[in-house]
Amino acid sequence: MGQLINKKDIIAIGGGKGGVGKSFLASNLGVILAKNNNPSVLVDADLGGANLHTCLGIPTPTVTLSDFVNDSSLKLEDVLVRTPEKNLMLISGAQDFLGIANPKYSQKIKLLRSIQALNASYIILDLGAGTSLNTLDFFLIADKGVLVIIPEPTSIENAYRFIKSALYRKLKLLSTDVKVKEVIEKAMTKKNDLGIGTPLDLIDYIAKIDKDVSELLFDALNKFRPRIVLNQVRTVQDIRTGFAMQNACQRYFGIKVDFLGYIENDEQVWQSIRKRQPITQNGNYSKSARSLRTIAYNLLNDLEIRPE
Amino acid sequence: MVTKSVKSQDYYEMLGISRSANQEDIRKAYEICKHTYQDDSLATYSLYSEDENRQLFILITEAYEILIDPSSRKEYDSYLSRKEGRTRETTGEGERMVASMIGVNSQMREESRAASNEPPTGDKLAPTPAIEAKVKPAQAPELAKESAARVENFIESVEEFTGQVLKKVREFRGISLEDLADITKIRKAYLVYLEEENFKFLPAPVYIKGFVANVATTLELPAKQVADDYMQRYNAGQEEI
Ligand SMILES: Nc1ncnc2c1ncn2[C@@H]1O[C@H](COP(=O)(O)OP(=O)(O)OP(=O)(O)O)[C@@H](O)[C@H]1O
Numbered sequence: 001m002g003q004l005i006n007k008k009d010i011i012a013i014g015g016g017k018g019g020v021g022k023s024f025l026a027s028n029l030g031v032i033l034a035k036n037n038n039p040s041v042l043v044d045a046d047l048g049g050a051n052l053h054t055c056l057g058i059p060t061p062t063v064t065l066s067d068f069v070n071d072s073s074l075k076l077e078d079v080l081v082r083t084p085e086k087n088l089m090l091i092s093g094a095q096d097f098l099g100i101a102n103p104k105y106s107q108k109i110k111l112l113r114s115i116q117a118l119n120a121s122y123i124i125l126d127l128g129a130g131t132s133l134n135t136l137d138f139f140l141i142a143d144k145g146v147l148v149i150i151p152e153p154t155s156i157e158n159a160y161r162f163i164k165s166a167l168y169r170k171l172k173l174l175s176t177d178v179k180v181k182e183v184i185e186k187a188m189t190k191k192n193d194l195g196i197g198t199p200l201d202l203i204d205y206i207a208k209i210d211k212d213v214s215e216l217l218f219d220a221l222n223k224f225r226p227r228i229v230l231n232q233v234r235t236v237q238d239i240r241t242g243f244a245m246q247n248a249c250q251r252y253f254g255i256k257v258d259f260l261g262y263i264e265n266d267e268q269v270w271q272s273i274r275k276r277q278p279i280t281q282n283g284n285y286s287k288s289a290r291s292l293r294t295i296a297y298n299l300l301n302d303l304e305i306r307p308e
Numbered sequence: 309m310v311t312k313s314v315k316s317q318d319y320y321e322m323l324g325i326s327r328s329a330n331q332e333d334i335r336k337a338y339e340i341c342k343h344t345y346q347d348d349s350l351a352t353y354s355l356y357s358e359d360e361n362r363q364l365f366i367l368i369t370e371a372y373e374i375l376i377d378p379s380s381r382k383e384y385d386s387y388l389s390r391k392e393g394r395t396r397e398t399t400g401e402g403e404r405m406v407a408s409m410i411g412v413n414s415q416m417r418e419e420s421r422a423a424s425n426e427p428p429t430g431d432k433l434a435p436t437p438a439i440e441a442k443v444k445p446a447q448a449p450e451l452a453k454e455s456a457a458r459v460e461n462f463i464e465s466v467e468e469f470t471g472q473v474l475k476k477v478r479e480f481r482g483i484s485l486e487d488l489a490d491i492t493k494i495r496k497a498y499l500v501y502l503e504e505e506n507f508k509f510l511p512a513p514v515y516i517k518g519f520v521a522n523v524a525t526t527l528e529l530p531a532k533q534v535a536d537d538y539m540q541r542y543n544a545g546q547e548e549i
């Protein structure tokens with residue numbers, strides 16, 4: 001990774017729900033990008049349940065993110081570890097994350113800045129489950145945010161909650177006016193007394209307080225463009241659910257969601273995870289490996305799949 | 309500006325397609341909408357209530373019916389380009405109607421209601437009830453059956469679907485104007501004008517067509533036939549003036 005790289009993309013992999021395949025997707029994306037000659041870094045940003053090293057088949061690293069957070073003399077580069085893939089480095093999370101699971105604000109800012117400054121073509125952040133502020137902030141510093149969803153009610157509900165929380169946090173971070181911030185905070189709760197149901201209602205409401213701010217937020221809403229990946233698909237109906245979610249997000253949240261692709265519920269995937277070797281690692285041309293490559297391609301090129 | 313772009317979705321936006329979409333695109337988009345808004349859809353049950361879902365689906369079906377038919381699409385397209393040619397400041401009645409049509413949100417509906425001239429028949433700014441389809445239940449089962457047969461006979465005997473016929477069917481079905489307004493999200497005043505064929509108080513033809521199709525669907529009438537009949541009368545009425 002000698003030369004300085006100008007163009008850099010930070011990609012966050014979230015989804016709200018646990019165990020849907022975030023780490024599976026993150027590790028395979030890392031492998032695919034690295035194999036395509038892109039120096040890349042995987043960051044295990046699951047502050048509380050780090051296991052990305054396992055997905056890549058490497059032993060528990062001795063240096064981790066918590067060293068970086070706790071030792072101010074360390075740079076983020078100091079906790080990079082090698083992976084079996086030549087162009088892919090890992091920044092591991094730690095096992096005992098009690099200390100860092102809730103980092104101080106200043107620590108968090110330092111961490112986010114250092115991630116942005118890493119010298120790599122692609123930086124992939126594997127997020128934990130849930131919608132904690134830390135997780136949302138990792139998602140928001142990314143150039144592209146991906147949500148992994150499985151076609152089940154709880155996963156979809158969590159994904160919507162994630163989208164809403166991330167979006168409202170973004171809008172709140174953008175506004176300086178205390179009154180506007182308060183309105184956004186209130187709007188977060190479903191049964192608020194302002195009659196605000198959707199982000200579009202919120203922007204309408206704010207237009208009555210301050211037109212310019214409202215325009216600014218509307219612009220941010222238009223630029224908020226999460227990607228979705230449907231994992232563990234079993235039927236054609238499941239795939240339709242991906243398109244339906246895209247449709248519903250447009251109407252309800254007023255945002256464009258890119259449907260990058262889907263991965264079937266696949267015995268081979270399960271086996272690759274058991275073997276601790278990403279399915280895309282060794283010239284695997286199974287359907288799932290191909291799906292993962294399509295997803296990577298669509299992600300990098302701002303494309304999506306279309307209904308047949 | 310913001311408000312406007314949020315509220316006034318055109319039929320293309322409703323279906324999530326571009327203006328250059330072909331028939332196949334329109335059909336596919338509608339298929340996805342079906343999947344999105346069908347009862348207990350995974351994609352929407354946590355965002356919208358069942359009634360909201362149904363309302364949205366009715367509106368989207370209207371959009372689909374207008375766009376899938378080449379002649380009504382052409383009419384709508386020319387309406388759109390006329391509208392877009394106008395200065396941005398004038399908020400036409402049509403636009404406000406679209407707002408109230410997509411407005412699943414009661415506050416938004418309230419606003420557009422307040423912004424337009426409420427006709428004397430309207431229930432002046434009464435708080436908008438929750439979105440609930442309130443069709444009166446039938447009385448006794450046999451009675452209901454008998455009258456159902458009568459209604460069907462009547463409908464079969466109809467030669468032309470006029471405003472008066474719509475009114476009659478609505479009454480047969482035991483649906484009040486208020487209920488119909490609630491279900492269709494069309495302002496009561498417009499429903500009255502529709503039934504009276506009081507064309508000059510109604511918005512642009514494409515919207516009227518949408519309204520009529522919406523009302524027809526709610527009254528379980530053949531939407532396309534009803535809309536075609538009605539628009540023929542509308543066009544004849546325009547010529548007289
Ligand atoms: N496409 C698939 N086919 C079969 N099994 C799968 C598939 N994707 C994921 N799994 C199974 O789901 C499990 C969880 O995957 P993974 O650890 O990537 O989820 P996660 O979202 O990162 O979870 P956590 O929230 O705990 O970090 C895997 O161990 C694997 O058994």
Ligand SMILES: [Mg+2]
Pocket residue numbers: 022023024046051126127
């Ligand atoms: Mg994980």
